[in-house]
Amino acid sequence: MEQNLLEIKDLCLSFKNDETLVSTLHHINLSLREGELVTIVGESGSGKTITVRSILGLLKSPPAIYTNGKVLYKGQDLLTFRKEEWRKIRGKEISMIFQDPMTALNPVFTVGEQMENVYLYQGFKKRPLFFKRPSKKEKKEAKYRSLELLEKMRLPDPEGLLNRYPFELSGGMCQRIVIALALIHTPRLLIADEPGTALDVTVQASINKELQRLVKEEGISMLYxxxxxxxxxxxxxxxxxxxxxxxxxEGATDDVFLNPQDQYTKDLLSALPKLV
Incomplete structure (x- = not known):
């Protein structure tokens, strides 16, 4: 039987509020195979983002307290990782696309500076003053990888984009750059947290097509x-x-949509606007 790349087993999470624990996630079980694209749906506040942030250890503890369960990546329980171990996999093994492209990029650095810095310094705790400067070869590799990804995201004039600032670009272009940043080290697992929320529907559709194409071409597994x-x-x-x-x-997407079993799923589907 094929081993899952990611497996969340019986995960329970609470948030500490003064002296009380507020139970937030209840016995979450989820799996993802190599090269698979899996979606998580639900209303705002249903626990989607908290679940995926747990995979990358992005919830501060306390107030977040895991009361049960495991998050297994390639058989290793991520919840037992120390800070040094997290730094080795964040951005390299597991990467994340955040919701709002306009706030995900630093407005005072050019696109090229941000992409090349992520390529060169991902995994380091910090860059002190005495940090070894990258060689010309390393800088060249960083620029080449940045251009390669901008071309894969089908952005016009990739060379020119490296010298532009995020505020000079449209929301759709910024979102593609955020995706390129998440892919710069070719992670095995990509988490996309509502990447089209701040975009209009046509741009969102084109972004989603790019993500599907990249999953097939790069062999990445994705949680969407x-x-x-x-x-x-x-x-x-x-x-x-x-x-x-x-x-x-949970189940195959067609089964869930064509033959829903839970009343909540039925209610969500019945709430969809219908053309008359």
Whole structure:
């Protein structure tokens, strides 16, 4: 039997509020195979983002406290990792595309500076004053990789883009650059947290097509988080439905949408606008 690249087993998470624990995630079970694209859907506040942030250890503890379960990546429990171990896999093994492209990029650095810095310094704790300067060869490699990814994202004039600032670009262009940044070390697992939220529907559709194409071309596994059921149906091979911090339904995407079993899933589908 093929081993899962990612497996979340019976995960329970609470947040500490003064002296009380507020239970937030309830016995989450989720898996992802190599080269698979899986979607997680649900209303805002259903626990989608908290679940995927747990995979990368991005929740501060406390207030976040894991009361049960494991997050297994290639058989290793990520919840037991120390800071040094996290730095080795963040951005290299597992990478994440955040929701708002306009705030994900630093406005005072050019696109090229940001991409090359991520390529050169990903995994380091910090860059002190005495940090060894990258060689000309390393800088050349960083620029080449940046241009390669901008071309893969089908952005016009990649060379010129390296010298431009994020505020000079449209939301769709910034989102493609954020995706390129997440892919700069060719991670095995890519987490896309509602990457089209701040974009209009046509741009969102083109971004999603790029993500699907990159998953096939690069052999990446992807978790795609959305509250848009139409997007979920187009994107994922399998779909998980979340409500109030629980997974209420999961299965092949066509089965979930054409033959839903849980009442919450049925309610979500019935709420979709219909053309008359």
């Amino acid at each position: 988080i959305t509250h848009n059921l139409g997007v979920a149906k187009e994107m994922g091979e399998r779909t998980y439905v979340m409500q109030y911090g629980k997974i209420v339904e």
